[in-house]
Amino acid sequence: MKVVLFAGGRGTRISEESSLRPKPMIEIGGKPILWHIMKSYAAYGHTEFIVCLGYKSWMIKEYFTNYFLHNADLTVDLSNNSVEVHNAGAEPFKITLVETGLDTMTAGRLKRVLKYTNGERFMLTYGDGVADVNLDELLAFHEASGKICTMTAIQATSRFGVLKMEDDGTITSFEEKPADSGTWINGGFFVVEPQIARYLPENADDIMWEREPLDGLARDGEIAAYRHHDFWKCMDTLRDKEELEWLWETDPKWKKW
Numbered sequence: 001m002k003v004v005l006f007a008g009g010r011g012t013r014i015s016e017e018s019s020l021r022p023k024p025m026i027e028i029g030g031k032p033i034l035w036h037i038m039k040s041y042a043a044y045g046h047t048e049f050i051v052c053l054g055y056k057s058w059m060i061k062e063y064f065t066n067y068f069l070h071n072a073d074l075t076v077d078l079s080n081n082s083v084e085v086h087n088a089g090a091e092p093f094k095i096t097l098v099e100t101g102l103d104t105m106t107a108g109r110l111k112r113v114l115k116y117t118n119g120e121r122f123m124l125t126y127g128d129g130v131a132d133v134n135l136d137e138l139l140a141f142h143e144a145s146g147k148i149c150t151m152t153a154i155q156a157t158s159r160f161g162v163l164k165m166e167d168d169g170t171i172t173s174f175e176e177k178p179a180d181s182g183t184w185i186n187g188g189f190f191v192v193e194p195q196i197a198r199y200l201p202e203n204a205d206d207i208m209w210e211r212e213p214l215d216g217l218a219r220d221g222e223i224a225a226y227r228h229h230d231f232w233k234c235m236d237t238l239r240d241k242e243e244l245e246w247l248w249e250t251d252p253k254w255k256k257w
Contacts, residue, residue, distance in 0.1 A: 001046055001048075001120070001121060001122060001123060001139075002046075002048045002049070002050055002116070002117055002118075002120070002122045002123070003038075003041050003046050003048065003049050003050070003122065003123045003124070003125070004049075004050045004052065004110065004113055004117070004122055004123070004124045004125075004192075005024070005034065005037065005038075005049055005050070005051045005052065005124075005125060005126075005127050006052050006106055006109060006110075006124075006125070006126045006127055006209075007022060007023075007024040007034060007051050007052055007053060007054075007060060007127035008022075008052050008053050008054025008055055008057070008100055008101070008102075008104065008109055009023060009054065009055060010023075010054075010055045011023030011026075011055070011128070013236050013237055014026065014235065014236060014237055014238055014240075014241065016238050017238065017241065018055075021056060021059055022054075022055050022056045022057070022059055022060055023055075023127065023128050023235070024037075024060065024127030024128060025056075025059055025060060025063065026235065026241060028130075028235075028241070028244045028245055028248050029245065029248040029249070029252075032063065033127070033128060033129075033130065033235055033244070034051075034060070034127050036130050036254065036255075037125065037127065037129075037130060038091070038093060039091070039255075039256075039257050040130065040131075040133075040135075040254055040255075040256055040257075041123070041135065042091065042092070042093065042257065043256035043257045044135040044136055044256075046123060046135065047091075047092050047093050047094060048093075048094045048095075048096075049093060049094070049095045049096070050095075050096045050098060050113050050116045050117065050122075051095060051096070051097050051098065051127075052098060052100045052109035052110070052112070052113055053097055053098060053099050053100060054099075054100055054101055054102050054103070054104060054109070055102060057097075057099060060097065061097050064095050064097065067090055067091075068088060068090045069083075069085075071088070071089035071090050072085050072086070072087060072088045072089055072090065073085070073086040073087040074086065096113075096116050098112065098113045098116065100112045100113065101205065104205045105204070105205060105206055105207050105208045105209075106208050106209035106210065107200055107204040107207035107208055107209040107211075107212065107213050108203075108204040108205035108206065108207060109209075110124070110196075110200060110204075110209055111200045111201075111204040111205075114194075114196075114197060114200070117194065119194045120194060121191065121192065121193050121194065122191075122192055123135070123189070123190065123191055123192070124188075124190040124191075124192050125188040125189045125190065126188045126234075128234060128235045128236070129187075129188055129232065129233060129234035129235065130232075130233055130235075130244070130254040131152070131154075131187065131188075131189065131228065131230075131231055131232040131233070131254055132230050132231045132232075132253050132254050132256065133152055133187075133189050133228050133230075133232075135189075137226075138150065138152060138189060138191060138226050139191055141224070141226045142191040142224070142226070145224040147193075147217075147221075147222050147223055147224045148192070148193045148195045148196055148199075148217060148222040148223065149190060149191070149192050149193070149196060149214075149217050149222060149223045149224075150190060150191045150192075150223070150224045150225070150226050151186055151187070151188075151189075151190050151214075151223060151224070151225055151226070152187040152188060152189035152190070152225075152226050152228050153184040153185065153186070153187055153225040153226065153227050153228065154184065154185060154187035154228050154232045155183065155184060155185075155229070156183045156184070156185045162174070162175045184225065184227070186210060186214075187228055187232050189226075189228075196213070199212075199213040199216045199217060200213060230253070231253035231254060233247075233254075
């Protein structure tokens, strides 16, 4: 099954890094977060990707165009300009890189790549977040639901720690970034049927996938939520990047390969 990846945004909230490269190319453990996401899908057998490009798209194209040589052992003979490959460490990925516009919104990007999905069911996610979602279970849930779209829902966490206190102000405990057990948000990691085309207007360039298309699906009862209770992390800020770097070195919960 093909996997569509949104990778065209400017990533302004992490401008310390995104001013130099596309947000999906920001590295965690020496590899772009986009690579980590692809590896997560590949662990479940999904190795065909369609990448929606926009901001600094040439950097993503160059990375994957040269990936094979960068990850292989080579003998280069300068006398005749020949290259002998001894050990290829490349991934078994097939990647379609699509220019979807510099300022196109997410629905427009999806609209522009639909033709590459060959009218088949596909998976969809963002190029800036990792999780330990069980993709086999997600797919089984989607098939059982009979809906056009399934979204992975995660529980929102507070950006700040929470104090628990008595009426007189005595603090009894601290809780670091607690999960809000009553609030679920869009965690990405979608499964989508080809009928989604009905919810994407001819010119969708100014439309967010997260607004009109998802609202329309909800009105028609055609979207289901797969509740994910475990690890999920989006790289929105430099602090998020640093946290992911630390996790990669200590406990990379999203690493299934």
